[in-house]
Amino acid sequence: MSSLDHLPAGYTLNEYRIESVLGAGGLGATYLATDINLNLKIALKEYLPVDCSARATDHAVHARTGPADGEAFDWGLRRFLDEARTLASFHHPNIVRVMRFFEANHTAYMVMECVEGQPLSTWMNDRRPLSQNDLLNIVDALAGGLAVIHKTAYLHRDIKPANIFMRTDDSPVLLDFGSAREIKGGDQEITAMVSPGYAPLEQYHAHGKQGPWTDLYALGGVMYWMITGTKPVEAAARIRQDVMTPARAQLSTGLYTAEVLDTIDWALKPHEDERPQSVADFMEKLGIAPPDPVSRRAMHVTAARTTQSDTQFVQTMPAQPLSFEPELLKRIEAAAALHIGPIAPVIVRNATRKATTVAALCERVAAEIEDEKARAAFLKKFEGIDQPQPLTTQPRSQPQAGAAVQTHTSAPTIAPELLKRTETELARQLGAIAAVVIKRAAAKARNEAELYLLIADEIQDPVEKKVYVRKAVLASKPR
Ligand SMILES: Nc1ncnc2c1ncn2[C@@H]1O[C@H](COP(=O)(O)OP(=O)(O)O)[C@@H](O)[C@H]1O
Numbered sequence: 001m002s003s004l005d006h007l008p009a010g011y012t013l014n015e016y017r018i019e020s021v022l023g024a025g026g027l028g029a030t031y032l033a034t035d036i037n038l039n040l041k042i043a044l045k046e047y048l049p050v051d052c053s054a055r056a057t058d059h060a061v062h063a064r065t066g067p068a069d070g071e072a073f074d075w076g077l078r079r080f081l082d083e084a085r086t087l088a089s090f091h092h093p094n095i096v097r098v099m100r101f102f103e104a105n106h107t108a109y110m111v112m113e114c115v116e117g118q119p120l121s122t123w124m125n126d127r128r129p130l131s132q133n134d135l136l137n138i139v140d141a142l143a144g145g146l147a148v149i150h151k152t153a154y155l156h157r158d159i160k161p162a163n164i165f166m167r168t169d170d171s172p173v174l175l176d177f178g179s180a181r182e183i184k185g186g187d188q189e190i191t192a193m194v195s196p197g198y199a200p201l202e203q204y205h206a207h208g209k210q211g212p213w214t215d216l217y218a219l220g221g222v223m224y225w226m227i228t229g230t231k232p233v234e235a236a237a238r239i240r241q242d243v244m245t246p247a248r249a250q251l252s253t254g255l256y257t258a259e260v261l262d263t264i265d266w267a268l269k270p271h272e273d274e275r276p277q278s279v280a281d282f283m284e285k286l287g288i289a290p291p292d293p294v295s296r297r298a299m300h301v302t303a304a305r306t307t308q309s310d311t312q313f314v315q316t317m318p319a320q321p322l323s324f325e326p327e328l329l330k331r332i333e334a335a336a337a338l339h340i341g342p343i344a345p346v347i348v349r350n351a352t353r354k355a356t357t358v359a360a361l362c363e364r365v366a367a368e369i370e371d372e373k374a375r376a377a378f379l380k381k382f383e384g385i386d387q388p389q390p391l392t393t394q395p396r397s398q399p400q401a402g403a404a405v406q407t408h409t410s411a412p413t414i415a416p417e418l419l420k421r422t423e424t425e426l427a428r429q430l431g432a433i434a435a436v437v438i439k440r441a442a443a444k445a446r447n448e449a450e451l452y453l454l455i456a457d458e459i460q461d462p463v464e465k466k467v468y469v470r471k472a473v474l475a476s477k478p479r
């Protein structure tokens with residue numbers, strides 16, 4: 001793709017005026033643009049797969065000529081839109097904020113906050129050697145974002161220094177989701193697009209067992225690069241004989257503890273089963289897992305980020321619901337029950353675990369109401385009560401009196417056979433990540449209905465999602 005194929009400066013698309021090209025990757029171009037209405041700089045990402053599309057003189061993007069191109073283009077376009085939808089639902093200070101997305105010029109666009117700063121790849125230039133404290137602050141923030149992504153059964157798949165943006169306050173932001181996704185052609189052939197050094201072996205082949213450990217390999221790789229200045233040896237070259245110098249060799253510098261260096265080597269194990277399986281495993285080994293959210297906040301989060309970072313604790317730690325007004329929750333439950341029946345309290349409770357505002361909470365509940373009019377009426381009822389809710393989490397040992405939703409830390413109560421069966425079913429849709437989803441859901445759920453709802457939360461496909469919501473409804477009926 002030549003630079004002629006990019007939108008020119010001054011070109012206007014809806015309310016966005018293109019200023020310049022920020023970057024061009026295999027699947028898209030990212031522009032710096034101005035929102036003319038708000039007079040605000042934004043980043044605009046355009047779906048523009050280099051291998052199967054071209055731009056016409058009217059700026060529209062077309063698939064190239066072959067029928068396989070059309071299919072690959074459409075498939076990728078759907079993924080791009082799915083991606084945008086998912087990203088738009090993430091609210092985390094260390095994940096780039098997607099404000100909206102739209103289709104135009106026969107392709108699709110994602111509108112993102114424009115982050116001021118520079119990519120980690122250049123930020124590091126004059127910062128070596130990096131202190132362990134600085135390293136861990138960055139990794140802690142990124143891992144928090146990653147945990148939020150993994151919770152939705154998504155993987156980033158292209159974590160590397162160029163896709164981590166450092167704000168001017170030195171906090172990191174994860175960019176560029178989905179550019180490492182497999183591109184599927186009509187014949188199911190898969191072309192893996194990987195970033196050598198940061199991509200583990202399972203990303204190189206179609207049947208690779210990908211999961212949170214895949215992103216953790218890349219994050220370990222980024223840490224390796226930050227402390228050694230060299231990226232890890234390409235995964236494929238490490239299989240027969242691992243010639244990579246372990247991070248542990250840096251111990252002699254006296255800059256990093258054995259614990260931290262060993263965690264990097266652990267994340268970078270060639271075999272996926274030998275790596276940390278979740279962000280929580282990884283952070284615990286790094287020694288930055290919080291004893292409780294309050295002390296963790298005091299340790300790592302700057303004042304400006306405190307509020308949003310709390311969301312991270314809620315999302316990464318089981319059963320730490322936000323505090324919503326109990327009376328309001330009762331009203332929401334009652335209104336929802338009119339449409340979805342006795343499952344309403346479970347749905348509402350579940351939504352409190354994820355939503356950070358009343359509006360977001362109602363949106364989540366409304367998503368379960370099938371009838372469009374009923375859904376609109378439900379939302380209307382709670383419109384305007386969107387005063388920000390206190391985003392405080394409570395340490396487990398001191399549940400706040402009057403909290404609407406009690407935390408529970410009791411041992412899992414779901415029969416192991418049921419878990420096994422559900423995992424097998426779920427693996428058909430989610431693959432290897434099903435095991436992780438089930439493990440997390442089982443740790444939180446107090447009964448079968450809650451288990452299914454927690455699973456439903458992790459499924460993107462609306463039809464498949466419904467299957468689990470229905471299971472929850474059935475399980476919640478008195479037998
Ligand atoms: N939201 C953003 N704010 C500021 N710069 C951005 C933003 N998104 C991307 N960029 C810049 O554009 C470059 C390319 O964007 P990226 O999303 O990584 O796409 P790709 O690597 O596929 O071209 C990034 O490395 C970064 O420098």
Ligand SMILES: [Mg+2]
Nearest residue numbers: 025162163176
């Ligand atoms: Mg990129």
